[in-house]
Amino acid sequence: MNKFVKKHWSNILFFGLLIFMLTPAGLPLRALLIKGVSYITSRVENLEIDQDKQLQLDTYNWELMKPEGQLINLEDYKGQVILINNWATWCPPCVAEMPSLVRLYPEYQDKVVFLFVAQDKPEKVSAFLKKNNWHIPVYYMQSNPPAMLQSNSIPTTFIIDKEGHIVVKKTGAADWSSGQVHEILNKLLQ
Numbered sequence: 001m002n003k004f005v006k007k008h009w010s011n012i013l014f015f016g017l018l019i020f021m022l023t024p025a026g027l028p029l030r031a032l033l034i035k036g037v038s039y040i041t042s043r044v045e046n047l048e049i050d051q052d053k054q055l056q057l058d059t060y061n062w063e064l065m066k067p068e069g070q071l072i073n074l075e076d077y078k079g080q081v082i083l084i085n086n087w088a089t090w091c092p093p094c095v096a097e098m099p100s101l102v103r104l105y106p107e108y109q110d111k112v113v114f115l116f117v118a119q120d121k122p123e124k125v126s127a128f129l130k131k132n133n134w135h136i137p138v139y140y141m142q143s144n145p146p147a148m149l150q151s152n153s154i155p156t157t158f159i160i161d162k163e164g165h166i167v168v169k170k171t172g173a174a175d176w177s178s179g180q181v182h183e184i185l186n187k188l189l190q
Contacts, residue, residue, distance in 0.1 A: 047168050048184050057164040059146045064115065064139035067122050071142060077113045081188045082160040086151060088119040089128040094155040097173035102134045104177045111189050115139050119154060161188045 062074040074082075085101060087094035105114055116138045118125045125138055144150070149158055151171060159168035168184065175181075 047170055047174065047180055049167060049169065054165040054167060055148050057146055057148055057160065057166070060164070061143075062145045062149070063142040064117065065142050067126065067138055067140075072139070074115075074146075078164070079162055080113050081111070081162060081185065082113040082115065082158075083108075083185075084115045084117060084149065084158045084160070086117045086119065086154050086156045088154055089124055090120070091154050093173035097155055097176060098132075098134070100175045100177040102132075102136060104181065105136050107182075108185055112185060117141060159184060159188070 060073070060075040060078045064072050064074070066072065087098065089095070101116070108114075114137055116136050118138050118140060120128075122140065129136070129138070148166060153171045155173060156171045157168065157174070157176070158166055158170075161167050167188065
């Protein structure tokens with residue numbers, strides 16, 4: 001090892017790691033770090049909004065499209081428990097929390113309406129899901145969501161009860177396969 005490398009090895013390592021973290025190659029590492037943080041914070045944080053602070057949707061009018069081109073409207077699911085996850089393949093917190101959503105989906109797919117609203121082009125989403133062998137119902141926005149379901153951040157996840165109350169609004173990654181989420185969904189499904 002030359003003198004320069006011996007003298008500055010820690011700076012070289014730091015800048016190498018920084019460059020790696022800021023490039024697309026660092027996405028899996030960033031996602032892993034965020035997944036760890038979200039796991040810890042979701043264990044501490046209460047995801048459910050206090051009942052007296054829950055907002056009720058004033059409209060369900062929101063047009064979405066399935067990858068096959070079929071249009072649906074959120075109105076079609078009025079009166080059901082709904083989980084909406086706004087996400088993108090390029091978003092490290094979205095990628096970090098997706099495995100927990102993928103684990104939750106098969107447990108509740110026949111009881112809860114899941115709307116995974118992607119912010120990417122369909123081909124990119126399809127390749128991402130195929131690469132990870134994930135099977136979830138993906139949708140693409142065709143109109144603006146109701147004002148109460150708008151967010152400037154991703155991921156943002158909403159859980160809506162049968163009466164249209166927003167019971168959960170979580171911005172940022174969380175562990176969606178946690179016992180807390182199961183308790184919330186089970187209570188809403190009673």
